[in-house]
Amino acid sequence: MLGLGWPELIVIFLLVLILFGASRLPEIGSGLGKGIMNFKKAIYDTDKPVQPPAETGAPKDQEKEKKV
Numbered sequence: 001m002l003g004l005g006w007p008e009l010i011v012i013f014l015l016v017l018i019l020f021g022a023s024r025l026p027e028i029g030s031g032l033g034k035g036i037m038n039f040k041k042a043i044y045d046t047d048k049p050v051q052p053p054a055e056t057g058a059p060k061d062q063e064k065e066k067k068v
Contacts (some may be wrong), residue, residue, distance in 0.1 A: 016028070
């Protein structure tokens with residue numbers, strides 16, 4: 001795991017606990033989990049074809065007349 005052993009992971013955990021406090025750890029964990037989930041979702045969604053934007057329904061000539 002990236003060359004980190006148990007002693008290094010425990011030191012990192014203790015530093016995070018000291019810096020942020022025990023009450024913020026669940027928030028940090030859920031935010032990290034959501035970020036990883038969104039990252040994985042974005043990677044796997046690249047295989048889907050990109051759809052063109054939906055048209056508004058008004059012809060382009062009418063839009064130009066409104067601006068003038």
